[in-house]
Amino acid sequence: MTPAVPASEEDIIQQYLAPLAAGYAGAFGLRDDCATITPPPNTDLVIKTDPVRAGVHFFADDAPEDIAWKALAVNMSDLAAKGATPLAYVLALSFPSIPETPWLARFAQGLAAAQSAFGCHLIGGDTDRAAGPLSIAVTAFGVVETGKMVRRGTASAADYVYVSGTLGGSALGLKLRRGDADTADWPINSDARSTLLTRYLRPQPRLALAQALRAHATAAMDISDGLCKDFDRLCRASGVGGRLDLSRLPLSVGAREIVAAAPHLNDLIWGGGDDYEILCTVPQSQAEAFESGARAVTVPVTRIGLITAGRHVTFHKADGAAMPINTLGWDHF
Amino acid sequence: MTPAVPASEEDIIQQYLAPLAAGYAGAFGLRDDCATITPPPNTDLVIKTDPVRAGVHFFADDAPEDIAWKALAVNMSDLAAKGATPLAYVLALSFPSIPETPWLARFAQGLAAAQSAFGCHLIGGDTDRAAGPLSIAVTAFGVVETGKMVRRGTASAADYVYVSGTLGGSALGLKLRRGDADTADWPINSDARSTLLTRYLRPQPRLALAQALRAHATAAMDISDGLCKDFDRLCRASGVGGRLDLSRLPLSVGAREIVAAAPHLNDLIWGGGDDYEILCTVPQSQAEAFESGARAVTVPVTRIGLITAGRHVTFHKADGAAMPINTLGWDHF
DSSP: OOOOOOOHHHHHIIIIIIIGGGTTTTGGGGGGOOOOEEEOEEEEEEEEEEEETTTTTTTTTTTTTHHHHHHHHHHHHHHHTTEEEEEEEEEEEEEEOOOOOOHHHHHHHHHHHHHHTTTTTEEEEEEEEEESEEEEEEEEEEEEEOOOOOSSSSTTTOOOOESSSSHHHHEEEEEHHHHHHHGGGGSSSSSHHHHHHHHSSOOOOOOHHHHHHHHSEEEEEEEEEEEHHHHHHHHHHHHHEEEEEEEGGBBOOTHHHHHOOOOOHHHHHHHOOOEEEEEEEOOGGGGGHHHHHHHHOOEEEEEEEEESSSOEEEEOOSSSSEETTTSOOOOOO | OOOOOOOSSHHHHHIIGGGTTOOOOGGGGGSSSOHHHHHHHTEEEEEOOOOOOOTTTTTTTTTTHHHHHHHHHHHHHHHHHTTTTTEEEEEEEEESOOOOOOHHHHHHHHHHHHHHHTTTEEEEEEEEEEEOOOOOEEEEEEEETTTOOSSSSOTTTTTTEEEEESSHHHHHHHHHHOOOOGGGGGOHHHHHHHHHHHHHHHOOOOOGGGHHHHHOOOOOOOOOOHHHHHHHHHHHTTEEEEEEEEGGGGGGGTTTHHHHHGGGGGGHHHOOOOOOOOOOEGGGGGGHHHHHHHHTTTOOEEEEEEEEEESSSEOOOOOEEEOOOOOOSOOOO
């Protein structure tokens, strides 16, 4: 039996997507050409667009719920790093072939779970068919008090550098998802494997940290292309230098055992992508208050380095030796 | 000699795209993770996302300036129909291979011309490489006085139906662009051919009409999937019926001669896509004021039909006979 497919673009929108817009008046039930947002007084709208595509950001045969979650989560992670509170998103879907209705139903369930977890609503979008991989382009909207967006380029010399959560889990989870041969030898149990895999499939944006970032961070960004590369970007944007102590990095569950057995995988801790943790800088005088604010929302944060004057960015191993960074991190080209 | 390519994603952004963001403070020079919009007091932000892809919405070997223009224009056309004033846009680019620098330079020139013509600024985006066609996803932002967006679903019985400009030009221009064999027989001169082709390559959003729409229209939408299909949508969304007099349709230059010689091409007048004209409904009592408002901004408008009670939507030829609509218009699936 051939699985059912939707009758038309309109059918996809009204049956699967419109329920996700029901909670937001400016979505007009996805029956208009545009959506409206009326930002609360004295706020800025914070805007991010980060599309995901099969074969690049996820696998075409990942669970539809996971694909949906990830498409939204990677955008929310940016809002979190900017100290913004999620509000809404638009969604442009491009399918290589007409999706089957069970896939669409599960995809919509994943979006529903994600928008409920993140506190936002679908308000508009577009659906079409085109050659190429499944593409899901989210543009996300958050709000922040006027002028209070936490910038990337505003770190100062002598600030401490913090990272939320743990690193490397997603890059290791990707190896599990691909079934790389060497993963069979990893000295970790099935629970730890499952945790790493979930880390790759279902990134958790650190929205709970937004308030502490607004209150205490001088600069922040989310880590999507690898810690070292993104730290380098933050320092360049700020016109400062910095050093990270790689021995201080908080490792994801199982990662310590894995890199002990296969030291070359250390590259995935500091250079792997898809962490979706927050990298931020905090004046030393506010370090205690920041850590306390993070504890209050149960988001672990770890101090991993220092911003310095000048433009030099360095990465140090436990013995203090500097590591070269030229091969670290992900470039989309 | 191999043409030069940019060194990195960062290079594309800073060299070709950042200049387009220079006029908008909330773009942060495209050096931050997110952009901000601070809407003026008492306004709603009006939001539209309508991606375009090579092979679907344009040809991969179209002039880069034209591709850029079209990507922005199709989104601005929606803002115009909603009575909104353009403000800003974000841009997600996906390249099948690293674009050559001359192509990028021309693409950026096309964006610069378009945003200057439409009155908006690039404020953010994303660039990556993925298998599949070149994809350009614009999300556009406009402003309108709070609650004043012109809706699609608010037409009333007895309203007149208007269309801006002329119809069919883009669909005929597409045939020229493809070099369809029958176009050689069209009884029009090279100037008219060039005008039709330009109509397809460089749609002109009717932004000048926004004020008259806000003041007088009960409902409006832009025509992108063919007049009859889009009129049917407007009526359904409004819970009304309507009739269009096909003999009243304003035809693009050369179209009258072409369909006189090849009557089957009439389908392209009322069912072809990419018109990017505005379809709107106006109370009879305001018809004169609306026409006067349109004249004041030199946008031609033509009364082509009437909204009726009930749910019946009909299309009438010159002799009054109703035409079936089941085969008219474009569905993305």
